[in-house]
Amino acid sequence: MQEIPGDLKFMKSHEWARVEDKGTVTCGISDHAQGLLGDLVYVELPSVGDTVKAGNAVAVVESVKAASDVYAPVSGEIVAVNESLPDKPETINEDAFGEGWLFVIKPDNLAEEQAELLDPDAYAELIENEDH
Amino acid sequence: MTQKTILNEAHRALGAKMVDFGGWDMPLNYGSQIEEHHAVRRDAGMFDVSHMTVVDLRGARTREFLRRLLANNIDKLKTSGKALYSCMLNEQGGVIDDLIVYFLSEDFFRVVVNAATRDKDLAWIERQAASFGVEVRERPELAMIAVQGPNARAKVLDLLPAESRARAEKLGKFAAIEGEGPDAMTLFIARTGYTGEDGFEIVVPEAQAVGLWNRLKEAGVAPAGLGARDTLRLEAGMNLYGQDMDETVTPWEANLGWTVSLDEGRDFIGRSVLEQQKAAGDHGVMVGIVMDEKGVLRHGQRVVTANGDGEILSGSFSPTLGKSIAFARVPAGTTGDLQVDIRGKLVPVRIVKYPFVRDGKAIEGI
Missing domain, CATH: 3.30.1360.120 (Probable tRNA modification gtpase trme; domain 1)
Structure with a gap:
C-alpha cells in the first residue's frame, strides 16, 4: 500500500485532489481504490473544456472485475486530462497518487468546496474502518 | 459461516x-x-x-x-x-x-x-x-x-x-x-x-x-x-455455472448440446423436455461476443439484436486479446452485428465462434 501524501484531500468515494501552486486541482483515485478494483484495463476521461460539478461523475475506471464512476472533487472546468492513461491504465495501479492522475480542474469555488473534503488522517481512518 | x-x-x-x-x-x-x-x-x-x-x-x-x-x-x-x-x-x-x-x-x-x-x-x-x-x-x-x-x-x-x-x-x-x-x-x-x-x-x-x-x-x-x-476459462470458451446456466436453462440454451447424448433407449432425467425443446427449435442460444471498442462487457448487460433483446452472461476483459469478450444469450436465429447497452450507451459488438483463445493464442477472426 502506498503512503497517503499529506498534501491531498479526499472524497469518501476515494477520489483524491491536490491543489497546485497555480490554483488548479489535480484529481485521481486513491491507492486504496485501485487496490479494491484490481487490475485496471480501461479509463474513460472527460474532455478538456468540460464544465464539471463537485460530486458528479466525470470519468470511469474499469478493472477486470468492475466499472467504477469517478466523481469530481470540486466544480470548475477541465483544463487537462492524463492522455497516457487510455493506453496504459495500469499506471493507476502502479502509482495512483502520482503518474496515475486522471484530470485537472480549474476550480470555480475552491475555498468552499475544499472544506467538504477529507484530510489524509480522516481518509486513512475511513478506509481503516472499511477494512473491518 | x-x-x-x-x-x-x-x-x-x-x-x-x-x-x-x-x-x-x-x-x-x-x-x-x-x-x-x-x-x-x-x-x-x-x-x-x-x-x-x-x-x-x-x-x-x-x-x-x-x-x-x-x-x-x-x-x-x-x-x-x-x-x-x-x-x-x-x-x-x-x-x-x-x-x-x-x-x-x-x-x-x-x-x-x-x-x-x-x-x-x-x-x-x-x-x-x-x-x-x-x-x-x-x-x-x-x-x-x-x-x-x-x-x-x-x-x-x-x-x-x-x-x-x-x-x-x-x-x-x-x-x-x-x-x-x-x-x-x-x-x-x-x-x-x-x-x-x-x-x-x-x-x-x-x-x-x-x-x-x-x-x-x-x-x-x-x-x-x-x-x-475466470478470465482463462472464458477465453477458453468454458461455461461457468450460475452465470452461463442454472436450473432455468437447458443445455441447448447454454451451448452445451455437445455434452447431451440422445442415444437410443436411455431415459436420463430431463430428456423428454430436451427433446421437445430441440424439436420446437425456438429456444434462446448462447453465442460468443467480442467488443472492439474500449470498455468491458459485464454480466447482465442488455444485448440489442434484430430479433429482440438478449443478455450478457459471462463477460470480462480478455488479457490475452487485450479487449473484452463475453458469452451472451440471444433469441434463436440471431446473426450478424449486435449492440450492447453499456451504461446507457449502445456499443457495437460482433458474434464470433469460440473458444476465443487456444494454445495461448487468439483464434483467427477474433
Whole structure:
C-alpha cells in the first residue's frame, strides 16, 4: 500500500485532489481504490473544456472485475486530462497518487468546496474502518 | 459461516486478496490477476480448487445410476481412469450443475461438482441414488490443486517418483491415475482443467496439500487466483455455472448440446423436455461476443439484436486479446452485428465462434 501524501484531500468515494501552486486541482483515485478494483484495463476521461460539478461523475475506471464512476472533487472546468492513461491504465495501479492522475480542474469555488473534503488522517481512518 | 480450504494460510502468507466465493474464503489474486493469467498462458500456474466437492459413488449398479443421472452418456467411459464432462439435469431439463465424472472401476466412480452448488447437488444425487443402492460419499478430507499452463505437466512430472511419473507422463487428455507424489503422498492426478491450457488437476489428502503446494511453488509454478481462473476459462470458451446456466436453462440454451447424448433407449432425467425443446427449435442460444471498442462487457448487460433483446452472461476483459469478450444469450436465429447497452450507451459488438483463445493464442477472426 502506498503512503497517503499529506498534501491531498479526499472524497469518501476515494477520489483524491491536490491543489497546485497555480490554483488548479489535480484529481485521481486513491491507492486504496485501485487496490479494491484490481487490475485496471480501461479509463474513460472527460474532455478538456468540460464544465464539471463537485460530486458528479466525470470519468470511469474499469478493472477486470468492475466499472467504477469517478466523481469530481470540486466544480470548475477541465483544463487537462492524463492522455497516457487510455493506453496504459495500469499506471493507476502502479502509482495512483502520482503518474496515475486522471484530470485537472480549474476550480470555480475552491475555498468552499475544499472544506467538504477529507484530510489524509480522516481518509486513512475511513478506509481503516472499511477494512473491518 | 465462511469455510476455509487447508491452503487458506498459505494464500494469506502470499499476500492474496481474499474474497467470498460460494461460501468459501478464496484468493481472488496474489497482486495482479492479469500477471497470473499470463503466467498460466505462457508458463505454469496453480489454483487452489479444494473448495470443489469430490463425491465418490460406489455400488454394483453405479454405471446404471449414472446413465439415469447424467445427460451425457457414461457408457462413453470404457477404460478405468477416463473422465467425462456432463450436465446433471432436473426433470424440467434445467441444469442443476455441470460436473466431471471419472470411471475408476465398475463399482466405483468419482464425481467432482461445483462448490456453490454442493448442498443441492448432494441432496439430488442421494435422492436419485437410493433406488440403485449406490453409496454416495463426500470426500471433504481431500484437497485439490489445478496446475495449468504449457509447462505445467513437465513441472508436476519432475516432482513424481519414477513409477508414477512414467504413468502420469503417458496420461491422455481427460484421464486420471492414482499415483505417488513427492514425500510419498497419495495423489489422484487427472489431465483436466478449466483454463484451455494443458495441465493436471491433482487431488491430494488435506494433510499433504500444503506440502504439495510448496513443492510446486519451489518448482516455479505461479500461484493464481479466482480472478485469473475466470478470465482463462472464458477465453477458453468454458461455461461457468450460475452465470452461463442454472436450473432455468437447458443445455441447448447454454451451448452445451455437445455434452447431451440422445442415444437410443436411455431415459436420463430431463430428456423428454430436451427433446421437445430441440424439436420446437425456438429456444434462446448462447453465442460468443467480442467488443472492439474500449470498455468491458459485464454480466447482465442488455444485448440489442434484430430479433429482440438478449443478455450478457459471462463477460470480462480478455488479457490475452487485450479487449473484452463475453458469452451472451440471444433469441434463436440471431446473426450478424449486435449492440450492447453499456451504461446507457449502445456499443457495437460482433458474434464470433469460440473458444476465443487456444494454445495461448487468439483464434483467427477474433
